[in-house]
Amino acid sequence: MPQITPIKGFINTPVTKKVVIFSTIITILVSIFQIKYLFTLSIDPLILEYNQFWRILTFQLSVINESDYLLTMILWFHFKNLERFYGSQKYLSLILILSIYNGVVTFLIMSLGQLLINFIDYFILTTFKLNGYTYFTTILNSIVPGPIGILSSLYICFGTYIPISYQFKILLSNPFKNNQENHSNSKELLLTDHFQIHILYTLLLFNNGFKSFVPSLIGLFIGKLYTSELLPGSKSWLLPTTLFKIFINPFKILNNIINLIRRRFNGYQSINQIIDDEDQNEESNEREEIVDDMRNNESEIRAETPVRPLASQFLDTFRTRGD
Template sequence: MTQLTPIRGFTNTPVTKSVIVIGTLLALGLSTLQIKHYVKLAIDPLIVQYSQYWRIATFQLSVINESDFLLSTILWFHFKTLERFFGPRKYLSLIAVFAFYNAVLTFLVLSVGQLSLNAVLSLITMLRTHTPYRFIYRDTFFNSVASGPFGILASLYMCYGSYIPVSYQFKILFRKANVPSENSEASNNEADDASSNEGFAPKSLTLNDHFQIHILFTLLMFNNGIGSLLPCLIGVIVGRLYTNDLLAGSKNCYLPNVVFRLFINPRKLNVSAFQSVRQRIRGFQPLPQAPQPEAEPTPEREEEQDETIDDIRNTEEPPNRSETPVRPLGRQFLETFRT
C-alpha cells in the first residue's frame, strides 16, 4: 500500500489535483505554442549574455518531453499521501519552499560549477603546454539542467521515505524453495553450506510497498542524464535538510489563505470576491432591529405578579386532607362488605 488509508482518486487532496491539472495544461500549452524555450535554464548564453534571470523562477514550472511528464505525473499522484499527512495548505507551502530552495541552489551550483571546472581545465592546459595561465571559458555539463520540477519531486521523495511508514514487505525468491522434512534436514544443511561457499549470490530480494516509488524516482533521475541528475541530487539534499529540521524557515512557513484558495479553487474564490464587491457597491444596509428592552419592575407590578403566582399555586394544589371527614375503622369494614 502506498497510502495511509485506502482512499482512491483525489479525495481530500485538492493540491495534488491542481498540480497535476496545471502541469498537464502547461505541458500541452508549451508544446502546442512552441514556446518550450521559456522554461529552459542555461548559464551561457541566457544568463551570462542576455541576463535573463527570470528563468531561475520558470525552469521548474513544466517538463518538455513525454517521458518526464509521465514519470512526474505518476510521482505527484503517489505523493498525495504526503498531502493527507501534512494537510493541503501545509503541503502547498512545502512545495513553494522546496521550489525556492531548489531554484536558488541549482543556479548557484551551475554558476560555481561552471567557473570552477573551467578554472581547473585552464590550469591543466597551462601545466601540459607550459604556457602562462589563461582562463578559457567553455560550455561544460554544469551549463544547463533539464526543465521540470525535478528538485521538488526529489525533496518530496525524501519526505515520503521519512514520514510515510512501510505497510508490508515481501520477498522475491531467485531459487526454488525447498520444503524441509525430518529425514532431510541434515542433507539440506550440507547443501546450504555448499551453496553458500560457491558464491555470494543472494537467494532472495526483500522489498516493501515503497519499491515502486524508488523505481519511478530512479528512472526520473537518470532520464535526462546529467541534466536531470544535478537537480535531483540538489533536491535530495534539500529534502534531507528538511527532514532533519535544518532547512531555515520551512517549519513555520505558510502561504496566505487567499493564495491557497486561489490555487485549489479559483472559481469559488472569484465568486466570493464578486459577492463581497457587490455588497460594498450596494451601500449601507440597515442592521436587524434589536429587541426592545423590558420595562423596569415597579412595586405595584411586583405585587400583581405575586398575586398571580399565588392564584396559580392555589389552583394547582390538591384539596386539603382536613376538609374531608375521617371515617372510623369499623365503618370502613362495613362499607367494604356492603359493596
C-alpha cells in the first residue's frame, strides 16, 4: 500500500480547505445572529408537530458550542490525508454521500427508538394494569448538531486506508530502578502516529454525553459499511465535475457568468475580440489542466515514495555536509 507522507497546510487539499472555511463562516454567523435553533434536531415537537423535515440534513452543517468547533476543525484538518488518498472530487463525493446516509439513518434511529421505548412502557402499564399511559420524550428525542456522524465515518476510513508511518513506546515505569535483566519486562505503552486522531475523536465522542453517542455510533456503523463495500451507491457515484468546480472555485464561475452577461448587454463585438477572448480562456484552461496534472503527479510520487528511516536521514545529512 502506498505511504501517505505528511502534508504541510492545505497543499493539494482544496476540499478540506473549503470545508474548514465554510464551517468556520457558518459557525460565526450562527453565533452572531443567534440562530442556533435552526440547526437542532428533535423528534418532538420539531418533526411531529411542525413537520420540519429539512432539519434532517441541516443539523449537520454547524456546531453550536466552542469545544465541538475546535475538535471538528482539528479532525477535518487531520483527515486531509483522506483527500489525498481518494482525490479531491471523490473525497467531496464521499462527504456528501456520508452526510445523506448519516442524516437519514440518524432520523430513523431516533424516531423508531423513541417509538419503541414508548411502546415498551405502554405494554408494561397495560399488562400490569397500572396508571394510564401518556406519551413522553426519551433520550433519543434530540442529539447534538454538527458533522459528528460524518467525521465518525471518516474516522473509520482513516484507520482503514491511511497506513501507519511509525510506532513509538512510552515507558510507564522508571527503567533505572530495574535491573538490566528485567528491563524488557518494564511496563510500556505502544503508540502509533495515529494516536492523536484517536484522542481527538474520543474527546468529541464524550463531549456532549449521550447526545453525541447516537450520531457517533451511527457514523461508525456507516463508515464500517463503506469500508466493507456494503454501502449502496458509495463506490460508483461521483459528484459532477461542474458542481465540483463550483465548490472549489465559486468566484471563477461567478466571474465567467458576469463576463457572459456583460457581453450580452454590450451589443455586438468584433470577431477578433471574440477570438482573442476565446484564446485567453483556452490558454487559462490549459494552464489549469497542466497545473492539476503536475499536482496529481507530485501527489502520486509522494504517495509512492516510502518514508525513509530516521537514521538514514541523519546519515545523508552528515554525508552532504562532508562533501
